[in-house]
Amino acid sequence: MDRIAITGGVRLEGEIPISGAKNSAIKLMAASLLTDEPLRLTNMPRLADTRFLGRLLQRLGADLVESDGVDGPETVLRTKEIVSAIAPYDLVRQMRASFNVLGPLLARTGQAKVSLPGGCTIGARPVDLHLKALEALGAQIDLHEGYVYAQAPRGLRGATIAFPFVSVGATEHALLAAVLAEGETVLENAACEPEIVDLADCLNKMGASISGAGTPSIRIKGVARLGGASHAVIPDRIETGTYALAAAMAGGEVRLTNTRADLIEALLDKMTEAGAEVTRHNDGVTVKRNGARLRAVEIETDPYPGFATDLQAQFMALMTLADGESVVRETIFENRFMHAPELRRLGADITVSGGEARVRGVDALEGAPVMATDLRASVSLVIAGLAARGETMVNRVYHLDRGFERLEEKLGACGAQVRRIVGDGEPED
Incomplete structure (x- = not known):
């Protein structure tokens, strides 16, 4: 099993290009099931998660071609016909978001059998809201032996769906199903994340009629069919924020390109409050820290446009060296x-009580072997390792490969001493 070794204490200087958003790309890929025409996605990230979903889509009948075009990495998907409406456990279990093929399969074929995604290390993350949204659209849902059996033999019908709480996944799933439903669908208390807007923009290019994406109320007028389209995936705001925090942690000056500062304003405000120097550009953001100690600040995670939960672990790593006590609330x-x-293994002083962590800044971190537990937690350990004395060895980095493209290369280009060790052998070139 691969590991990543980081020798800390090196300031970062240089430029990091940001990849397309993982959380957007995988839902856009699922949208290819809604049409028999080609869907061309540019600015595509090359990640374990996109590979997992690609395999599932091919099982369902999609042709998939990856290439490096003039607009960067691209993927063309075409599902002339659905050859199977069954998404088996062995594929769905590898990535929760693959459950979102249920809606498109149901909308296009009137039936689907999709494995429940199973548990998750960061919480239950139930799919109840997904299923209730599909039922509101007229689907008959049965659960049996770990699978969802869904039928809509007469097609889906528009409905008003009021989510009891904001759910990005359920909002996206409802969008993917409702675009081919008869009549109008209204989603109330919908998620407002940029990835929702990106999905709606792509679906509209394919011939859908969606308005209000990015607000709590989304209207979808169902259409009889969708066509092909070409769409560029938005920049990955979590990758953007992660490298911004890495620059603030290690010190130095890093310019992040091919991205948008407006996607992470809540984070940038907190980084500025902590003492990092942030400069916004048309194509990204520059983060600079001259070596002065950062100040402790408080954060609380919230749905967009609040502080992203997917940046909480990375920000906690930054606060381990800040002056004073910071409070991190996870909601x-x-x-x-x-x-x-x-992080405590590296010398951090952190006390957790329920959904709140108190982080008392220490003078220095010391490198040590650590274990990645999930995607965002794993990269927080890399960030901490950049500033720790000596070597930090991050184990189980397959989590990282799910969401960060060429991490060692991007950090290494800015001077970081980061290397991958393949299995138990020598470092990978």
């Missing part, structure tokens, strides 16, 4: 402080 997921014990 989105339970069990999302599993990185805290690993």
Whole structure:
């Protein structure tokens, strides 16, 4: 099993290009099931998660071609016909978001059998809201032996769906199903994340009629069919924020390109409050820290445009060296402080109580072997390792490969001493 070794204490200087958003790309890929025409996605990230979903889509009948075009990495998907409406456990279990093929399969074929995604290390993350949204659209849902059996033999019908709480996944799933439903669908208390807007923009290019994406109320007028389209995936705001925090942690000056500062304003405001120097550009953001100690600040995770839960672990790593005591409140997921014990192995002073962590800044971190527990927790350990004395060895980095493209290369280009060790052998070139 691969590991990543970081020798800390090196300031970062240089430029990091940001990849397309993982959380957007995988839902856009699922949208290819809604048409028999080609869907061309540019600015595509090459990640374990996109590979997992690609395999599932091919099982369902999609042709998939990856290439490096003039607009960067691209993927063309075409599902002339659905050859199977069954998404088996062995594929769905590898990535929760693959459950979102249920809606498109149901909308296009009137039936689907999709495995429940199973548990998750950062909380239960139930799919109840997904299923209730599909039922509101007229689907008949049965659960049996770990699978969802869904039928809509007469097609889906528009409905008003009021979510009891904001759910990005359920909002996206409802969008993917409702675009081919008869009549109008209204989603109330919908998620407002940029990835929702990106999905709606792509679906509209394919011939859908969606308005209000990015607000709590989304209207979808169902259409009889969708066509092909070409769409560029938005920049990954979590990758953007992660490298911004890495620059603030290690010190130096890093310019992040091919991205948008407006996607992470809540984070940038907190970084500025902590003492990092942030400069916004048309194509990204520059983060600079001259070596002065950062100040402790408080954060609380919230749905967009609030502070992203997917940046909480990375920000906690930054606060381990800040002057004073910071408070980190997690309101989105339970069990999302599993990185805290690993950061303590590096010398951090962190006390967790329920959904709140108190981080008392220390003078220095010391490198040590640590264990990645999930995607965002794993990269928080890399960030901490950049500033720790000596070597930090991050184990189980397959989590990282799910969401960060060429991490060692991007950090290494800015001077970081980061290398991958393949299995138990020598470092990978």
